[in-house]
Amino acid sequence: MLQGKTALVTGSTSGIGLGIAKALAARGAQIVLNGFGDVERARAEIEALGAPVLYHGADMSKPAEIEDLMRAAAARFGRVDILVNNAGIQHVAPIEDFPAERWDAILAINLSSAFHTIRLALPAMRAAGWGRIINVASVHGLVASAQKSAYVAAKHGLVGLTKVVALETATTGITCNAICPGWVLTPLVQKQVDAKAAAQGLSPSEATRQLLSEKQPSLQFTTPEQLGELAVFLCSPAADNVRGVAWNVDGGWVAQ
Numbered sequence: 001m002l003q004g005k006t007a008l009v010t011g012s013t014s015g016i017g018l019g020i021a022k023a024l025a026a027r028g029a030q031i032v033l034n035g036f037g038d039v040e041r042a043r044a045e046i047e048a049l050g051a052p053v054l055y056h057g058a059d060m061s062k063p064a065e066i067e068d069l070m071r072a073a074a075a076r077f078g079r080v081d082i083l084v085n086n087a088g089i090q091h092v093a094p095i096e097d098f099p100a101e102r103w104d105a106i107l108a109i110n111l112s113s114a115f116h117t118i119r120l121a122l123p124a125m126r127a128a129g130w131g132r133i134i135n136v137a138s139v140h141g142l143v144a145s146a147q148k149s150a151y152v153a154a155k156h157g158l159v160g161l162t163k164v165v166a167l168e169t170a171t172t173g174i175t176c177n178a179i180c181p182g183w184v185l186t187p188l189v190q191k192q193v194d195a196k197a198a199a200q201g202l203s204p205s206e207a208t209r210q211l212l213s214e215k216q217p218s219l220q221f222t223t224p225e226q227l228g229e230l231a232v233f234l235c236s237p238a239a240d241n242v243r244g245v246a247w248n249v250d251g252g253w254v255a256q
């Protein structure tokens with residue numbers, strides 16, 4: 001279904017980004033891999049699906065590096081057809097104690113990076129008459145939780161940006177939508193489970209159970225594979241007129 005298409009997934013060396021990159025690769029897309037950590041493992045997992053991979057280590061908090069990433073993707077594959085803005089970080093603290101440096105980093109990586117990749121990807125998508133922009137927001141783009149000021153502000157901003165881009169491309173073959181996961185057990189969330197266990201003297205399994213039961217009525221994590229399949233649907237012809245949605249996959253979190 002996606003043969004000949006190029007998908008750039010930011011922050012795809014781990015977690016949800018890797019799950020989405022693998023789902024798109026399994027449908028024939030060539031992948032631009034980005035992020036830190038175990039790059040070679042992620043590359044091998046995607047290449048095992050038969051997909052060509054270009055890795056670029058742009059720090060998504062740095063606009064000049066984002067420009068270099070977009071140039072490299074175009075030089076290798078011609079253009080980016082599917083742009084998945086997924087790179088993100090978290091920091092949890094009351095606002096009075098929230099380090100200003102963490103606020104700036106979260107806004108840059110979780111929100112401003114998407115502004116830069118979208119503005120740089122759109123001209124070639126318009127010329128081709130087709131494109132898919134998928135922003136990995138969060139339930140925290142729809143509702144808030146205490147101690148997550150920067151994350152909630154950035155994700156609400158990303159949902160707003162999604163709607164604006166959807167309107168500006170509404171008469172074209174380009175769509176822009178957001179995916180809003182609740183809890184997904186990735187390294188980003190494992191850190192929050194570990195912090196809860198340490199702060200409250202809980203076992204890892206009890207900390208996990210409490211984390212889920214506070215917010216996610218299904219009491220189950222969503223998986224990166226499930227989010228990958230939603231991204232595949234958003235890239236399919238059936239989703240040609242799905243525009244500007246913020247699609248929660250959250251075990252009932254925002255239904256409460």
Ligand code: NAD
Binds near residue numbers: 184
């Ligand atoms: P993760 O920590 O497993 O992955 C984050 C990815 O982003 C990694 O590949 C990491 O290397 C990359 N990254 C971090 N900083 C970067 C930077 N400056 N430049 C480039 N890449 C960078 O986390 P995850 O849970 O898979 O999160 C992925 C996205 O999903 C994030 O935007 C996150 O906010 C969102 N999300 C996660 C959950 C969840 O429960 N895990 C829920 C809702 C939304």
